[in-house]
Amino acid sequence: MxxxxxxxxxxxxxxxxxxxxxxxxxxxxxxxxxxxxxxxxxxxxxxxxxxxxxxxxxxxxxxxxxxxxxxxxxxxxxxxxxxxxxxxxxxxxxxxxxxxxxxxxxxxxxxxxxxxxxxxxxxxxxxxxxxxxxxxxxxxxxxxxxxxxxxxxxxxxxxxxxxxxxxxxxxxxxxxxxxxxxSNSAAEAYYADLQGLANGVFLARELVNLPGSTGYPAAFAEMARAALEPLGIEVTILGPEQVRELGMGSLYGVSQGSQHKAHLLVAHWKGSDDQPIALVGKGNTFDTGGYNLKTSSASILAMTTDKAGAAAVVGTVAALAAERAPINVVAVAPLSHNLISGEAQLPGDVVTAGDGSTIEVANTDAEGRLILADGIWYAREHFNPRVIADIATLTGAKVGALGTEYSAIFSEQEDIIRTLRTAGENTSELVWQLPLGPYRNVTSSRIADRRNTGSPGAQAGALFLQHFAGDTPWVHIDMAGNALIPSASGIHPEGATGYGVRLLTEWVKIYSAE
Missing domain, CATH: 3.40.220.10 (Leucine Aminopeptidase, subunit E, domain 1)
Structure with missing residues (x-):
């Protein structure tokens, strides 16, 4: 391309x-x-x-x-x-x-x-x-x-x-x-690490702020590569055909209606020989909703932010590498472009994910979990991580439940919840745990192994994703509403906040030391 x-x-x-x-x-x-x-x-x-x-x-x-x-x-x-x-x-x-x-x-x-x-x-x-x-x-x-x-x-x-x-x-x-x-040396030592973190936040803000026709999957991936490789990060980009060959039909299907097909970006900072920590970020570079079209002009205008999860994991790896953190961490960013055309995915279609399971696409506007499913599977299958954290602007239900001051987190591992709470308090990117159960049948499908919708909405999204983590300790972070602010406030100028970089950078450090 x-x-x-x-x-x-x-x-x-x-x-x-x-x-x-x-x-x-x-x-x-x-x-x-x-x-x-x-x-x-x-x-x-x-x-x-x-x-x-x-x-x-x-x-x-x-x-x-x-x-x-x-x-x-x-x-x-x-x-x-x-x-x-x-x-x-x-x-x-x-x-x-x-x-x-x-x-x-x-x-x-x-x-x-x-x-x-x-x-x-x-x-x-x-x-x-x-x-x-x-x-x-x-x-x-x-x-x-x-x-x-x-x-x-x-x-x-x-x-x-x-x-x-x-x-x-x-x-x-x-x-x-x-x-x-x-003391010059004391101040400069503190500032050097914070400068690396700031640049990670800036990279995330830059990627999120890019319009949909500029920050499409291939462009996002190449921009990330150019920023990451000089830091010593190993970057791999899988193009559309590779995505298909690996069986990641859940990721591929979301972009099939666009001229900008699906990509998968992998950024690996091997700061140690420990078992890696995997960060998976939703990278839907623009979301029309597909045939379940978004009909609010205000809503669709903000859909450049639907790549904020991917931007967060890219910025986090950049920050950790800039600090030369002695941590093995890999970021996986499934990248899509959810448009409408004669080739676009239809409501009711069935796709096959990388793990071989089938998914009924009950709503084309619930696309984030479709691309994350294959991103999580890829991280688990190819890196055998000690833990997987996925982050996404996933559901309006999260905004209804918690607003924009908190992200919602879902996990059954208390150590993950505890360390994420600490990281949130340390960085002012606060998190609040929502329950995973008892909602066990909300994603069941009549015609496939599962469907991509259910109620309550935030829990349905989390439960859908949990399957693809398998037995690996896992947490889902729903950051809907946190990626963009309409006017300057605190440490954030108007526009993209770079949300998630500070939270995940701090969490990776705390969790890796456990």
């Missing part, structure tokens, strides 16, 4: 960006033990219950003005407090911004990232080109490095922009941040 020269250029840019973030960010970060230049904005991190504030080089008049402002605004250094002083007396900066960090040892990574996102939003509303961040009041070396890096990471996450299709895009945030830290 031919790929446009424009797309090749995008692929090359993405491969560069994984090492330098150049494709995603224009801000610069430098950690130093001594500030070397002037700045328009000075940011000071202030611990909780700071009564009197005075830094090296401040005059008595400067300290008096700042402390008076703190008193009037009741600024105590509590976490997430922010106080701006315009044209502070005796200082050369245009703005002084005090940022509360609470008790440093109690400040969580999530709180620090949110502080960074709020700081980015504030700085972006000004004309400042250079920003100094003085962290010297956080005196403990380890805490200073951790907090500084986490806040810088929050700035990065908020400053991502997807603007490749705009002929005259708005200027991206392009400030230079210089961080005065207690």
């Amino acid at each position: 031919k790929i446009s020269r424009w797309l090749v250029a995008v692929i090359v840019l993405m491969s560069v960006s994984m090492t330098a973030s150049a494709e995603y960010l224009e801000t610069k970060v430098n950690f130093s033990e001594r500030l070397s230049s002037s700045a328009e904005t000075l940011v000071v991190l202030v611990p909780a219950d700071t009564q009197e504030l005075s830094l090296s080089g401040w005059s008595n008049e400067t300290a008096a003005q700042i402390n008076r402002a703190m008193q009037v605004r009741e600024f105590t250094g509590a976490a997430k407090q922010q106080l701006e002083v315009i044209a502070p007396m005796g200082l050369s900066v245009d703005r002084l911004v005090l940022v509360g960090v609470g008790t440093p040892s109690d400040l969580t990574r999530i709180e620090a990232e949110e502080i960074g996102a709020a700081l980015a939003n504030h700085v972006n509303s000004t004309k400042a080109a250079t920003v100094h961040v003085d962290t010297s009041l956080v005196s403990d070396v380890a805490e200073n490095g951790r907090i500084s890096a986490s806040i810088a990471h929050g700035v990065d996450l908020r400053n991502y922009r997807f603007d490749r299709f705009k002929s005259e895009p708005e200027p991206r945030p392009s400030q230079s941040y210089e961080w005065l830290v207690v």
Whole structure:
């Protein structure tokens, strides 16, 4: 299949960006033990219950003005407090911004990232080109490095922009941040790992944001390959004929009505010789619903996000490889394009999955479980993993049950549930367990081994997928509603969130250490 020269250029840019973030960010970060230049904005991190504030080089008049402002605004250094002083007396900066960090040892990574996102939003509303961040009041070396890096990471996450299709895009945030830290090496070590994670999130956001006619299966797979292989990840792409030859009719059938046929992407980071952890992500690159057509214009417009599960597993492997994590992890992304034509799958058709079982396609808009079925089977059959986690924008029923603050998780393994909950709390990508039973007959079919619909909807999808994991410990993550936000919030700019990368990266680390 031919790929446009424009797309090749995008692929090359993405491969560069994984090492330098150049494709995603224009801000610069430098950690130093001594500030070397002037700045328009000075940011000071202030611990909780700071009564009197005075830094090296401040005059008595400067300290008096700042402390008076703190008193009037009741600024105590509590976490997430922010106080701006315009044209502070005796200082050369245009703005002084005090940022509360609470008790440093109690400040969580999530709180620090949110502080960074709020700081980015504030700085972006000004004309400042250079920003100094003085962290010297956080005196403990380890805490200073951790907090500084986490806040810088929050700035990065908020400053991502997807603007490749705009002929005259708005200027991206392009400030230079210089961080005065207690120890360069401590801050840089923390930040290096978080930079790898940020690039994994950015890669996922980029893939999800791509329109359906640009991010089709072959294009998605090649863009992922270009980003992953420079990191030392082994990438395999199975084309449509290989998918058919391996008997994956459940995956193949979803795309048979499109000119962009099914693909299977496999990305393997072999950071150890342990039995691998398998991540399987739904990659329906655009979903019309097929002959069970989506009739809401708002719903169908958001269907570029139906590849968010695949983007999440690709971004997770990228993050782990960038960190050189000593973990054996494989991402499997079944990729489809669910369109209508004279060759499209029909409601009531029967397909044969990779494991040899038959499926009645009772609804062509329940296509995610069809492609995941073969993705899960492939991971189990070809990698013999110790555990399989699948992630997908699967059901509207999940949104009805939990909204968009939580993902729904389904598993019978308590250790998986426990570690996923911890990972969710650590990353603010929260999960909530829904029951798998007693719903054992909801996917039974009159004419095939099972059908791809049932009620209740979220449970039916999970139970359908459980079969293909066989005896391998397994969890299903339904992230419907979490992939896209209509306006900027916290660490996320408007658009794709990259949801799942932070959750799965953290979970893989925790689970692999069990």
